Amino acid sequence: MGFDKDHIVMLPFLAQGHLIPFLALAKQIQHRTGFTITIATTALNAHYLRPAQPNTNIHLAELPFRSEDYGLPPNTENTENIPLNVVGNLFTASQHLEAPTRRLVSDITEKEGKPPLCLISDVFFGWAVNVAKSFGTVNVAFTTGGAYGTAAYVSIWQHLPHRSVSSEDAEFHLPGFPERCRLTPSHLHPFLRAADGTDSWSRYFQPQISLSMKSFGCICNTIEEIEPFGLEVLRNYLKVPVWSVLASNISSQKYSGKKSGISAEKCIEWLDSHASDSVVYISFGSQNTISAYQMIELAKGLEKSGKPFVWVIRPPVGHDLKGEFRPEWLPERFEERMRETKQGLLVHNWASQLEILSHEATRAFVSHCGWNSVVESLSRGVPIIGWPLAAEQAYNSKMLVEEMGVSVELTRGVKSNVEAEEVRRVIELVVDDSGEGGEMRRRAGEIMEKIRGAVGEDGEAKGSSLKAIDDFVSELHSQGEGRGSKIQ
Numbered sequence: 001m002g003f004d005k006d007h008i009v010m011l012p013f014l015a016q017g018h019l020i021p022f023l024a025l026a027k028q029i030q031h032r033t034g035f036t037i038t039i040a041t042t043a044l045n046a047h048y049l050r051p052a053q054p055n056t057n058i059h060l061a062e063l064p065f066r067s068e069d070y071g072l073p074p075n076t077e078n079t080e081n082i083p084l085n086v087v088g089n090l091f092t093a094s095q096h097l098e099a100p101t102r103r104l105v106s107d108i109t110e111k112e113g114k115p116p117l118c119l120i121s122d123v124f125f126g127w128a129v130n131v132a133k134s135f136g137t138v139n140v141a142f143t144t145g146g147a148y149g150t151a152a153y154v155s156i157w158q159h160l161p162h163r164s165v166s167s168e169d170a171e172f173h174l175p176g177f178p179e180r181c182r183l184t185p186s187h188l189h190p191f192l193r194a195a196d197g198t199d200s201w202s203r204y205f206q207p208q209i210s211l212s213m214k215s216f217g218c219i220c221n222t223i224e225e226i227e228p229f230g231l232e233v234l235r236n237y238l239k240v241p242v243w244s245v246l247a248s249n250i251s252s253q254k255y256s257g258k259k260s261g262i263s264a265e266k267c268i269e270w271l272d273s274h275a276s277d278s279v280v281y282i283s284f285g286s287q288n289t290i291s292a293y294q295m296i297e298l299a300k301g302l303e304k305s306g307k308p309f310v311w312v313i314r315p316p317v318g319h320d321l322k323g324e325f326r327p328e329w330l331p332e333r334f335e336e337r338m339r340e341t342k343q344g345l346l347v348h349n350w351a352s353q354l355e356i357l358s359h360e361a362t363r364a365f366v367s368h369c370g371w372n373s374v375v376e377s378l379s380r381g382v383p384i385i386g387w388p389l390a391a392e393q394a395y396n397s398k399m400l401v402e403e404m405g406v407s408v409e410l411t412r413g414v415k416s417n418v419e420a421e422e423v424r425r426v427i428e429l430v431v432d433d434s435g436e437g438g439e440m441r442r443r444a445g446e447i448m449e450k451i452r453g454a455v456g457e458d459g460e461a462k463g464s465s466l467k468a469i470d471d472f473v474s475e476l477h478s479q480g481e482g483r484g485s486k487i488q
Contacts, residue, residue: 006117007036007108009061010142011101013122014045014094015079016286017372021144021221023049025120025247026058032469035117040104042097044077063100067093080287081322084191091124091204098127105135118476120219123150126211138216138479140472145371146222147244148230148399149392151176151237152183154213157205160195162188176237186412187394216479217241219472221248221371224464225450226378229403241475243468246455248375249354262345264352267310270345271361274308277441280427281356281382282366283312285373288389291414292316292329298366299330301423302344303337307431310345310356317414322349357382363441364430366410369393369400378406381448383440385430388412406444408436 012022070093121128132139338344386397400407
């Protein structure tokens with residue numbers, strides 16, 4: 001039987017930053033193998049993905065999910081636009097997708113006379129390991145973050161090593177990492193900092209991550225060439241095969257269901273009016289924002305630097321992210337002044353990030369260091385000014401500074417005391433080509449070449465990311481006792 005008759009079921013977590021890499025991975029696997037792929041998610045998330053899914057061999061299966069049953073607002077099926085205190089309910093509720101997933105896998109097994117070749121589940125959906133086992137197939141965990149960030153996240157949740165220190169700035173060692181890799185509690189999100197193994201976050205993450213680690217293997221959204229250290233740590237820690245496949249978006253045809261605060265043409269026109277390598281781009285991702293105090297200091301620092309900038313801006317912490325933006329959240333007449341002087345372009349809500357990063361005028365990116373943003377920036381050779389806010393972003397930021405040398409961390413978190421003068425100093429440092437900024441730019445350029453080579457963008461027939469997909473499928477087939485032939 002040809003391997004093109006094989007079927008893979010994919011189970012993304014309910015968040016934008018997870019759904020998009022899952023779809024990208026599905027497209028890559030399908031393109032190289034001809035497999036049928038079913039991405040199983042809730043109705044609203046399937047609706048979100050549908051316009052970006054033209055491939056007839058990639059199906060979207062809707063898993064029933066009633067958010068009201070789990071103390072969530074109606075139609076809440078995604079982390080976007082919900083306050084942090086409710087996000088925990090969504091994580092807990094997501095475990096209830098196990099029963100409909102079993103029914104889906106059972107239907108596929110009955111219809112096709114054999115179980116799917118594997119399930120590829122989000123690292124947060126450890127329950128998928130048991131589902132796969134009960135149908136005589138295997139689960140492969142997929143982490144949508146990078147290797148270093150994933151290894152740090154998994155290690156911290158499993159061991160809660162920060163419990164051993166009492167002050168904010170006391171360092172602790174990360175189990176599974178070399179002794180030199182040390183963090184402080186300030187690197188941790190508040191709910192992780194407070195975790196003690198008995199709280200609701202621990203009760204979700206600890207068992208789900210432990211189960212995920214029992215998977216047949218792991219696909220990590222990175223490439224060998226840019227994260228050799230992170231991958232070495234992750235492989236040693238997980239003790240299962242880890243395939244590095246880049247599934248972040250780095251092609252300019254970015255899909256987003258979001259409405260931009262400004263037309264892409266207007267934004268490009270503004271960038272065109274500035275010199276190459278002169279513009280600072282600021283964005284904290286689609287789900288994060290900073291405090292009103294930090295926003296004012298950031299604005300003052302940008303103005304003091306005199307550097308042109310594009311800032312994707314939303315209401316501050318404590319306000320509706322989709323609500324109206326109020327002038328008092330910025331220095332007096334700031335937006336008008338930036339318009340008059342043409343120093344700054346403020347884009348409300350959302351902008352086409354990859355187009356901005358691809359523009360020759362863009363020199364640096366003030367970023368929350370979410371992995372998709374990191375990869376987009378480095379795939380365009382743009383160095384980063386880190387301001388991590390949540391999830392594994394502080395670990396990504398640490399890695400970008402210490403392992404890659406392509407970033408400077410400005411501050412971290414929404415409670416930090418950031419000063420306008422420090423904003424100015426860091427921006428000038430990174431934009432200046434003669435010193436450290438020039439070195440960061442050079443290293444970012446080298447990483448850009450490596451990324452393009454790995455995904456075959458530089459004309460190479462098969463980069464390491466594509467080869468990893470082939471290795472992954474070969475290994476599945478060899479353990480599946482003749483469920484299909486080898487890849488051609």
